[in-house]
């Protein structure tokens with residue numbers, strides 16, 4: 292088992308400054324909570340490659356690795372499991388229209404609206420730290 296779990300996620304920001312958040316499937320860790328799209332980085336992938344892959348799988352949009360800017364880092368300890376280290380990127384351009392390909396509920400939210408969601412713990416902190 293790895294000693295830590297690298298996870299990559301993205302704040303997709305639309306023309307009105309809202310971010311895209313989606314709800315985790317009930318059966319998964321943090322089930323039902325809202326988070327940024329993304330996932331675990333596979334062996335041999337760079338964070339940006341992992342982002343492009345996850346976003347295409349989850350939302351059917353194409354984000355070029357060069358259009359992703361590194362933004363924030365967060366860590367979460369987990370009982371009996373390796374800690375998660377989440378690398379959050381930001382992008383304002385992509386190709387295609389988001390479509391929840393894994394059946395997830397998703398939407399665009401202002402910071403104020405995001406505060407009202409049941410966010411995953413790291414995401415609650417990240418939403419506050421994203422600058423305007």
Ligand SMILES: Nc1nc2c([nH]c(=O)n2[C@@H]2O[C@H](COP(=O)(O)OP(=O)(O)OP(=O)(O)O)[C@@H](O)[C@H]2O)c(=O)[nH]1
Nearest residue numbers: 298299300320321326327328329330331375411413414
């Ligand atoms: N994608 C994503 N994961 C997050 C966020 N915040 C957060 O705590 N996590 C946690 O990071 C881990 C990422 O796992 P994941 O389940 O999204 O990754 P994955 O799709 O590659 O996993 P899988 O193939 O096992 O389903 C989970 O423990 C998840 O709860 C976030 O904003 N985005």
